[in-house]
Amino acid sequence: MFYPNNIKKQYKRNISHKNRGMDLESIINTTNSYYLHENKAVIYKKTTPIGVVDVNYEKGSKIIKKAYFKMPSTLDYNGLYRSKYIEFDAKETLNKTSFPLSNIHPHQLEHIKNILIHGGIVFLIIKMNNLYYYLKGEDLTEFVNLNKRKSIPYSYVKEKCYNIKESINPNLDYLKIIDKIYFTEE
Amino acid sequence: MFYPNNIKKQYKRNISHKNRGMDLESIINTTNSYYLHENKAVIYKKTTPIGVVDVNYEKGSKIIKKAYFKMPSTLDYNGLYRSKYIEFDAKETLNKTSFPLSNIHPHQLEHIKNILIHGGIVFLIIKMNNLYYYLKGEDLTEFVNLNKRKSIPYSYVKEKCYNIKESINPNLDYLKIIDKIYFTEE
Numbered sequence: 001m002f003y004p005n006n007i008k009k010q011y012k013r014n015i016s017h018k019n020r021g022m023d024l025e026s027i028i029n030t031t032n033s034y035y036l037h038e039n040k041a042v043i044y045k046k047t048t049p050i051g052v053v054d055v056n057y058e059k060g061s062k063i064i065k066k067a068y069f070k071m072p073s074t075l076d077y078n079g080l081y082r083s084k085y086i087e088f089d090a091k092e093t094l095n096k097t098s099f100p101l102s103n104i105h106p107h108q109l110e111h112i113k114n115i116l117i118h119g120g121i122v123f124l125i126i127k128m129n130n131l132y133y134y135l136k137g138e139d140l141t142e143f144v145n146l147n148k149r150k151s152i153p154y155s156y157v158k159e160k161c162y163n164i165k166e167s168i169n170p171n172l173d174y175l176k177i178i179d180k181i182y183f184t185e186e
Numbered sequence: 187m188f189y190p191n192n193i194k195k196q197y198k199r200n201i202s203h204k205n206r207g208m209d210l211e212s213i214i215n216t217t218n219s220y221y222l223h224e225n226k227a228v229i230y231k232k233t234t235p236i237g238v239v240d241v242n243y244e245k246g247s248k249i250i251k252k253a254y255f256k257m258p259s260t261l262d263y264n265g266l267y268r269s270k271y272i273e274f275d276a277k278e279t280l281n282k283t284s285f286p287l288s289n290i291h292p293h294q295l296e297h298i299k300n301i302l303i304h305g306g307i308v309f310l311i312i313k314m315n316n317l318y319y320y321l322k323g324e325d326l327t328e329f330v331n332l333n334k335r336k337s338i339p340y341s342y343v344k345e346k347c348y349n350i351k352e353s354i355n356p357n358l359d360y361l362k363i364i365d366k367i368y369f370t371e372e
Binding site: 036039041042044046047048049050061062063064065066067068069074078079080081082083084085087111114115117118119120 | 301
């Protein structure tokens with residue numbers, strides 16, 4: 001399964017509110033394709049949930065004539081790595097001083113807590129100030145519990161998050177961070 | 187998250203090729219809702235993948251004007267139970283003597299093997315002759331490897347599969363089978 005990422009990358013400079021996170025999605029998708037082909041992990045982007053309103057039959061196959069995008073209540077990516085359940089979301093912000101928590105819906109926060117309770121690995125990949133950060137679900141929920149702030153200051157991100165290095169193959173080796181956190185014998 | 191299952195159940199007797207598996211889906215969905223609310227497991231049905239052809243903007247929100255259903259390359263349900271990655275599909279057949287393997291696409295079979303390689307739990311729930319069976323991914327791939335047959339004989343299903351009992355809450359306690367297979371100390 002290959003994604004038409006090169007096409008997306010051509011639009012890199014055309015940043016608008018609507019396209020925010022687009023590039024990041026391409027990077028994650030090619031990374032996941034690489035992991036799958038190298039037999040390292042099985043991680044897929046979930047399909048955006050839609051509500052189908054109207055369906056027609058054309059030449060024997062169903063064609064959706066009207067539908068709308070639904071709000072996701074889980075995170076965008078999940079899968080399996082070294083026998084562990086993995087789930088994460090990738091978020092980009094143009095804000096240089098803080099990461100707005102409006103990026104995460106209350107249902108998603110609830111879901112993150114559930115994954116932690118049941119022993120899964122859950123995290124956010126945050127692109128901010130042109131760097132990639134791995135924010136543990138544990139740290140995110142702790143921040144939300146202890147703070148009334150509507151955004152995470154960049155100083156907190158720099159202190160708590162793991163920096164994910166960009167490379168050629170894979171584009172963004174976030175599993176290396178998982179190895180470090182969860183699979184290093186002390 | 188509750189599903190409008192009672193509505194679906196009213197159509198129970200109206201069995202057609204198109205609706206095949208419909209009832210089974212309701213049973214699995216209510217079971218998963220029960221598991222989630224009882225804090226037993228976090229298991230969701232994946233959204234059917236669609237290919238969006240045309241999108242309009244109406245009153246500030248995106249409305250899909252044309253789209254089609256894509257062939258899934260993974261299984262319908264996945265999630266997390268007792269720190270384990272779980273993935274499965276639910277299939278119903280009206281065939282009384284064998285389970286047709288045409289129910290499983292080659293991509294899905296490849297995916298099942300991948301999950302096994304990476305240490306996940308993967309299986310099929312098969313409804314056949316009004317009984318519910320749990321077929322281990324390991325047994326399915328073994329059958330496909332050793333046989334040229336295009337269907338699994340019912341005798342094999344009865345011998346190899348675990349019977350899943352119907353009940354009130356949850357409707358179909360398939361996690362009990364997982365407990366038995368993967369979490370029983372011998």
